[in-house]
Amino acid sequence: MSRTTQVVDRARARSTPPAAKPADPPRRSWWTTRRRDQLAGLLFVSPQLLGSIVFVLLPLGLVVYYSLHEWNVLADTFDFVGAENYRALADDPNLPSVLGATGLFSLGLVVLNLSLALLLAVLLNQKLRGTVVFRTLFFSPVVVSLVAWTIVWGFLLQDNGGINGLLDTIGVDGPNWLRGEATAMLSVVVVQVLKNVGLNMVLFLAALQGVPAELYEAARVEGAGRWTQFRKITVPLISPTILLTSIITVVGSLQVFAQIAVLTQGGPGTSTTVLVYYLYQQAFQFHHFGYGATLSVLLFGIVLVLTVVQWQMRKRWVFHEQ
Structure with missing residues (x-):
């Protein structure tokens, strides 16, 4: 190789740019779109989640904790008693009658409420003149204050109240509705049905129009x-709506309190003493807070079992679950 050729090769080598190094793969950012969406979702549900923890789970845990103690507010004592309150619950002679009154009230309320609401919804679903007025008329008690509604019906159902006054005009001697063992529970059920039947009627009406x-x-x-x-x-x-209304009505019937407290105070005797009112008596009248908490646990268990049973039965009769 001549000297001239070597000089040319060196010149070409110096003029040729070095081979580019392979680029490093781009670094993935930690703040990805997926994490941003997850954070946004958590922020949206956090108020409801926080409310459920503070106002549902925490009180539920405290009720179970209190049921294991005997809390005497007057004597300022708080003693651990273990399962003593639950043994007292099993031996309570009033509990069978209380559960019987609770079951009777719930059965009467659920049957009458759902049946009447469905009947009214079917009738008001017709294309007739004046149906809007009747829909408003039947729904208006839902927005009325529960205590005010109950007080008014308490006056109407007295021995010399408006109901017996109307019966007297046709020659019928009406009973003392709220003081008779055969009529007290019926009166409370009817008052509650008339108060809330409009809500289920609207739900059924919406389902029928679909x-x-x-x-x-x-x-x-x-x-x-x-x-x-x-x-x-x-x-x-409309079976999905029937399932929804039945669960709402059953749970609501087991939590009735204001109607009993205003109309009958659990009487006559214990014929209208439902579980929630009995819980109130034990905790706030007799100051047995530990036993009252035990009754709360029992109520929670009953509501939970009935709700689960209804939810499982949906597979048999709810149309979209078959």
Whole structure:
């Protein structure tokens, strides 16, 4: 190789740029879109979550804690008694009658409320003049104060109240509704049904308006009557709403207190002493706070069991779960 060739090769080598190094892979940022969306979701649910912890889970835990103690506010004592309150609950002679009154009230309220609400919804779903007025009329008691509603009905159901005054005009001697063992529970149930039937009526009415009209037309073409259409079309398609209203009504019936306290005070005897009112008596009248907390645990267990049973039964009769 000549000297000239070597000089040319060196010149080319100096003029050729060095090979570029492979670029490093980009570093992934920790603050990704997924983490940002997760944080936004947590911020949105945090008020409800915090409220559930402070006002549901924490009080529930405290109730269980108090049920293991005997708390005497007057003597300023707070003693651990273990399962003593639960043994007293099993031996309480008043508990069977209290549970019986609670079951009777719940059964009467659920049956009458759901049946009447569904009947009113079916009637008011018709395209007739004046249905808006009747919808407002039946729903208006829902927005009335519960205590005010109960006080008014307390005056009406007295021995010389408005109900017996109306019966007297047709020659009927009405009973003392709130003081008779056969009529006190019925009176409380009817007052509560009239108070809340409008809410379930509106829910049923919304469900009925979501049923396609073509199904009814096809059924009429096939010769199906109104009762058959109701059983085979209406009830299956609104069964999710029936499930919702039944759970709400059952839970609400087990938590009744103001109506009993205002109308009957648990009497006559213990015929209208439901579980919540009995809990109130033990805790705030007799100052047995530990035993009252035990009754609260029992109430929570009953509500939980009934809700789970209804939720599991949905697979058998709720249309969209089949």
